[in-house]
Amino acid sequence: MRVMEMSVREAKARFSAALAAAERGEPVVVTRHGKPVARIMPFVAEPTGVDWEKAARIRKELGIAPVGSDWVDDFNDPAFSRALLGLDD
Structure with a gap:
């Protein structure tokens, strides 16, 4: 250059x-x-916002379930919360 x-x-x-x-x-x-x-130097605008494609790629690499998967329903279930906190009889 x-x-x-x-x-x-x-x-x-x-x-x-x-x-x-x-x-x-x-x-x-x-x-x-x-x-x-x-x-x-030449001006290069910095990206703004969320790079959703990159986030999806990283979730896939780490084996993390995508947003909207079944874990959301489990997390919102009171029985799941009780089991997680050890409050089940």
Whole structure:
């Protein structure tokens, strides 16, 4: 991957060129006295929300029953709760 390098003075004068490079996926390193001080990178939006496909894949790998399976009915049954807590006679 090509990296564009420019001084602070050059970055101030050619900021549009630096942004254009970042839009093309090319990082821009800004230097002061020859030493890197900043990097302008392409913006990548972070995913939001739940990745349901990934969650289903992990449940399958771990052997966990999918949501809506029989365990939900058992969990909501008072007899199951009593048995789980050892309250059965």
